[in-house]
Amino acid sequence: EAQVTQNPRYLITVTGKKLTVTCSQNMNHEYMSWYRQDPGLGLRQIYYSMNVEVTDKGDVPEGYKVSRKEKRNFPLILESPSPNQTSLYFCASSFTLAGGGEQYFGPGTRLTVT
Amino acid sequence: DAKTTQPPSMDCAEGRAANLPCNHSTISGNEYVYWYRQIHSQGPQYIIHGLKNNETNEMASLIITEDRKSSTLILPHATLRDTAVYYCIATSGTYKYIFGTGTRLKVLA
Numbered sequence: 249e250a251q252v253t254q255n256p257r258y259l260i261t262v263t264g265k266k267l268t269v270t271c272s273q274n275m276n277h278e279y280m281s282w283y284r285q286d287p288g289l290g291l292r293q294i295y296y297s298m299n300v301e302v303t304d305k306g307d308v309p310e311g312y313k314v315s316r317k318e319k320r321n322f323p324l325i326l327e328s329p330s331p332n333q334t335s336l337y338f339c340a341s342s343f344t345l346a347g348g349g350e351q352y353f354g355p356g357t358r359l360t361v362t
Numbered sequence: 363d364a365k366t367t368q369p370p371s372m373d374c375a376e377g378r379a380a381n382l383p384c385n386h387s388t389i390s391g392n393e394y395v396y397w398y399r400q401i402h403s404q405g406p407q408y409i410i411h412g413l414k415n416n417e418t419n420e421m422a423s424l425i426i427t428e429d430r431k432s433s434t435l436i437l438p439h440a441t442l443r444d445t446a447v448y449y450c451i452a453t454s455g456t457y458k459y460i461f462g463t464g465t466r467l468k469v470l471a
Binding site for chain 1: 396398403404405406407408411449458459460461462463464
């Protein structure tokens with residue numbers, strides 16, 4: 249089954265404790281992206297990757313890192329999480345956005361930083 | 363990418379057509395209009411997209427005005443399962459996506 253998976257689905261952590269949220273897709277998609285969703289603010293793009301080893305900032309990249317060493321994986325790293333990073337996070341992938349292409353979204357990761 | 367404007371909420375009777383408007387008056391010639399929906403806190407789901415012609419698939423129809431400054435997503439026979447937040451996005455595929463806050467559609471029994 250074609251899908252985007254995220255792990256963990258739920259995470260409660262403390263301020264400053266490094267964490268990684270994994271994202272994997274099995275559709276051989278070139279493009280992958282991370283979003284966060286907060287009440288009243290909709291989905292905001294954090295980082296995206298056009299292909300292996302190619303990443304760029306979205307609208308809200310502060311406090312996050314990403315890497316794209318393999319085509320299928322795009323982990324989101326929070327080196328020193330803070331309470332304002334408490335949010336619902338989505339990973340997405342697409343074959344390509346050039347000329348039009350839909351994104352497939354993962355189920356989400358709900359992160360709470362205390 | 364062009365900014366889009368959508369009404370914050372709409373209601374629709376079950377079985378009737380739901381017409382969701384989107385304004386994208388600053389859209390440029392190479393920007394596509396995409397529609398996604400999000401049910402509760404699930405991952406957004408792609409519905410349809412178009413450039414300038416009207417489009418139809420098994421889920422919905424997309425009507426884009428001739429000047430491309432606005433569009434309408436049509437769910438022909440809305441069901442309770444169509445209750446969701448609907449997002450309209452204009453993007454040229456430059457890898458940046460701006461979702462906005464969408465329209466909360468409530469389908470009423």
